[in-house]
Amino acid sequence: MxxxxxEYFVAVADERNFTRAAERVFAAQSTVSAGIGALERELGVRLFERDPHGVRLTDAGRAAVEEARASLQAIERMRDAAAGDGALRGTVRVGIFTNLTTIDLPGIMGEFHRRHPLVDLRLGPSPxxxxxxxxxxxxxxxxxxxxGLPDRVPGVLTLPLADSPFVAILPVGHPLAGAGSVSLAQLAGEPWVxxxxGFGNRVRLDRAFAAEGLVRQVPTELADLGEIPRFVAAGLGVAALPELTVLPAEGAVSVPLAxxxxxxxxxIARPxxxxxxxxLLDxxxxxxxxxxxxTLEGP
Incomplete structure (x- = not known):
């Protein structure tokens, strides 16, 4: 082995697809398939079930993939320790939000690249x-x-960065658009965008409504927070977003929540x-x- x-094993386990896994590891699909086959023969077990609907891990595969991840992480740390010139190498995979416009993410990553030019950065969001x-x-x-979750995640390192207040996003013609502040109770009866x-801002806002004993209807849901003010401006409802994530939209205004x-x-990062x-954390x-x-949250 x-x-x-x-790497092939972990990629196929993550992607549930040999073609996407091959693209991820920059190898031919036949090479990935052959590598998985050789690994299965060496271990004496089937790691994947293959059918017309895709690929899924067997029970043995689910147990083995965690050890494979740990082995790859250990190899990466060994390479770090063995680097004789002190220059950092390798790849850092970074999960990002696509709408954190008030944080200069390109500038941060550009500075990281200038400091560590031999490190590859792979950035992407989660659906x-x-x-x-x-x-x-x-x-x-x-x-x-x-x-952006309100609770700490167990088993990972957590570095708090900032607390951003929510602001209501209202159409310009809304009766409360010119108010100094609005409450959730004043908006609870309206349709929401x-x-x-699963998105952190949605989790936090749902809890705020529950804490006040309020119920709301959300007929319009989006995967891109940056688009929400535009949908509000189009008359689909009201919204509330963390101030750090708000992209201005013609026809919509922001009002503080009170x-x-x-x-x-x-x-967050793995231990x-x-x-x-x-x-990058530094x-x-x-x-x-x-x-x-x-800090590391248990267990």
Whole structure:
């Protein structure tokens, strides 16, 4: 068994598809299939069930894939330790939000590249928002991820970055559009435009409504927070978003919520991050002016 076989195994387990896995590891599909076959023969078990609907892990595969991830992480740390010139190498996979426009993410990543030009960065969102990013880090599919969930995620390192207040997003013709502030109770009876369930801002806002004993209807759900103000402007309903995530839209206005509802922004990483991932955590702490001391939540 070799490192590439483990990489193929993890890629197929994540993608549930040999073609996408081959694209991810920059190999031919036949090479990935052959590598998986060789690994199955060496282990003496089937790792995947294959049918016309796709690929899924067997019970043995589910047990083995976690060990494969741990082995690849250990190899990465060994390479870090053996680097004789002190230059960081490798790849950092970063889970991001596509709408954090008030945070200069390109500038941060550009600075990281200038400091560590031999490290590759692979950035991407999750279709299920913060919930998906948290699971990606827990499962080792992502090294570092931004997070907007109200609760700490067990089993990962957490570095709190900021708390952003929610603001109501209203059409310009709304009776409360010119108010100094609005409450959730004043808006609860209206149709809402919001992120899909699982997104951190949706989780936080749902809890705020529940805490006040309020019920709302969300007939319009989006996967792109940046589009929500435009849908509000189009008359589909009202919304509330963390101020850090709001993209201005003609025909929509922002009004502070009172009482205040805060959205916690943090960054998480798997335990014992690689040297390159740790360097990115340190840079984020530097940019946000906070101590670079992430905490590990049990278990």
């Amino acid at each position: 070799d490192t590439r076989q483990l 299920s928002g913060s919930t998906g990013l948290a699971e990606d880090v827990r499962q080792g599919r992502v090294d570092v991820a931004f997070l 919001d992120a899909r369930e 009482p205040e509802v805060l959205w916690p922004l943090s960054v 014992r991050p690689s040297a390159a991932a740790q360097a 840079l984020l702490a530097e940019r946000f002016g906070i101590p670079p001391s992430p």
